[in-house]
Amino acid sequence: MNEQIRQSNEGINVLKFIAVVLVILIHETFPATVGLIAEGVAAMSVPVFFMVSGYYSYGAGLPKLQKRALKIFKLMLLANFIYFCWDIAVEVLSGGNVPEWFRESCNVKRVLVFLVTNESSLRGHLWFLGALLYSYLFFIIFIMYAEKGKSRLAEIIRKNQVRCLFIVCVLLLMLNIAGGEILTLCGKNIQVPYIRNWLFMGIPFFCMAYCLHAYEESIYRIFSLKMIRFWLAVSILLNVIEVWLMPPSGLYITTIFVNILTFLLALSIGEVRSAVLVRLGNLADKYGLWVYILQIIVIKNLRWFYARYEVDNNIIVQYLSPLIVIILSFALSVVPVWIAGVIKRR
Numbered sequence: 001m002n003e004q005i006r007q008s009n010e011g012i013n014v015l016k017f018i019a020v021v022l023v024i025l026i027h028e029t030f031p032a033t034v035g036l037i038a039e040g041v042a043a044m045s046v047p048v049f050f051m052v053s054g055y056y057s058y059g060a061g062l063p064k065l066q067k068r069a070l071k072i073f074k075l076m077l078l079a080n081f082i083y084f085c086w087d088i089a090v091e092v093l094s095g096g097n098v099p100e101w102f103r104e105s106c107n108v109k110r111v112l113v114f115l116v117t118n119e120s121s122l123r124g125h126l127w128f129l130g131a132l133l134y135s136y137l138f139f140i141i142f143i144m145y146a147e148k149g150k151s152r153l154a155e156i157i158r159k160n161q162v163r164c165l166f167i168v169c170v171l172l173l174m175l176n177i178a179g180g181e182i183l184t185l186c187g188k189n190i191q192v193p194y195i196r197n198w199l200f201m202g203i204p205f206f207c208m209a210y211c212l213h214a215y216e217e218s219i220y221r222i223f224s225l226k227m228i229r230f231w232l233a234v235s236i237l238l239n240v241i242e243v244w245l246m247p248p249s250g251l252y253i254t255t256i257f258v259n260i261l262t263f264l265l266a267l268s269i270g271e272v273r274s275a276v277l278v279r280l281g282n283l284a285d286k287y288g289l290w291v292y293i294l295q296i297i298v299i300k301n302l303r304w305f306y307a308r309y310e311v312d313n314n315i316i317v318q319y320l321s322p323l324i325v326i327i328l329s330f331a332l333s334v335v336p337v338w339i340a341g342v343i344k345r346r
Contacts, residue, residue: 011269012052013281015262019048020288021326027125028299028325031318040243041236043255044262046128047205049292050135051263054209057139065143069136076129079293083122086297118202119193123296127197134198135206162214165207172204173256181249189247196250209263216267225268232261283330290333298328 022045029035029042057065087105091098104110110121118130142165146157157164180195195201212219239254246252272278284291302325306312 009285010272010278010281011266012055013285014269014272014277015048015266015281016052016288017280017284019045020284020291021045023292024295024325024329025322027295028302028322030322031315036248037240037243040246040248040252041239043243043249043251044239044258047201047251047255047259048263049128050132050202050205051209051212051259053132053135054139054206055213055263055267057136057206058210058213062140062143065136065140069133069140072129072133072136075289075293076126076133079126079129080120080122082293083120083126083296087122113193117193117197119197124192125292125296127193128292131198131202135202138198138203139206139210162211166211169204169207169211172200173208176200176204176251177253180251181246181253184247184249192250201251205259208260212260212263212267219264220268223264225265228261228264228268232258232265235261287330287333287337290336291329294332294336295325295329298325298332302328 022042025038025042026045029039053068057068060068087101088098090096091101105121113119114121114130118127118134120126120130142157145154146161149155149157176195179200183189235254235257239252239258242252242254272281302321303312306317306321311317
């Protein structure tokens with residue numbers, strides 16, 4: 001089974017498509033209670049992308065990891081630049097005060113917050129790119145220290161690399177839950193941006209998938225696919241209950257188990273038999289990151305359109321809007337991917 005898993009990423013691609021859809025449901029959700037539950041369950045979406053990166057980092061050499069980190073860095077700068085230009089255009093067209101907007105959005109404090117917590121002053125959802133970059137940098141430094149360090153600690157890490165990363169994963173996730181869900185339950189919400197960032201979200205899920213890859217054969221010897229499916233169904237049910245009973249949180253305890261089991265199920269699929277799912281997975285693999293980046297532009301314009309034609313309170317529009325955002329976001333993401341392809345060919 002392990003060889004089949006390594007040779008195919010169709011299951012992972014389908015999981016990426018599901019994650020992209022769920023991310024959009026966080027930002028353009030359904031109305032009323034359905035929306036609250038959907039948004040809570042969708043908390044498993046962004047960790048999927050950290051896990052995909054962590055999984056494919058297993059066995060990758062430092063040059064490849066550094067190349068991936070550089071790519072994410074460039075994409076992070078480009079994404080923030082796009083929203084920088086977008087916001088200036090909106091200010092100009094709406095008759096706003098551009099210098100005042102610049103002072104509020106691009107001051108030293110905002111830059112420092114971005115560097116420490118990945119929370120972009122231009123668009124909140126761009127935190128993911130900074131967190132993914134920092135996760136790669138952490139892992140690169142970790143590997144370099146383990147390979148080249150001369151201290152006793154470096155020797156321990158070198159001999160127990162996966163175990164050390166597993167410990168890091170568990171500790172950081174415990175701190176995430178303590179600082180996010182538990183404090184929120186106590187009436188003290190500090191989860192954004194202090195909990196939802198590179199340290200408490202990016203690195204632990206990155207390390208989690210790395211460890212899953214390392215122990216992949218052992219996991220599938222112990223747990224059958226039937227068991228994984230059963231416990232995934234139980235975890236999803238418990239996740240819905242937790243979301244229903246708990247205040248809104250960036251990460252729930254059951255979300256962690258849903259992520260692990262969903263990822264294991266996706267890996268176990270190997271070759272996806274459904275042609276439709278394969279195509280959707282390929283779409284997510286090719287355009288998913290740009291869908292994530294550009295979705296807010298689509299959402300903002302749609303909300304303006306709804307308000308302009310006074311249909312924003314229409315219940316049918318509210319239920320259809322997430323689907324419209326999904327379709328338009330994928331359509332819009334074709335543009336930067338096509339431009340990148342043209343530049344690469346030249």
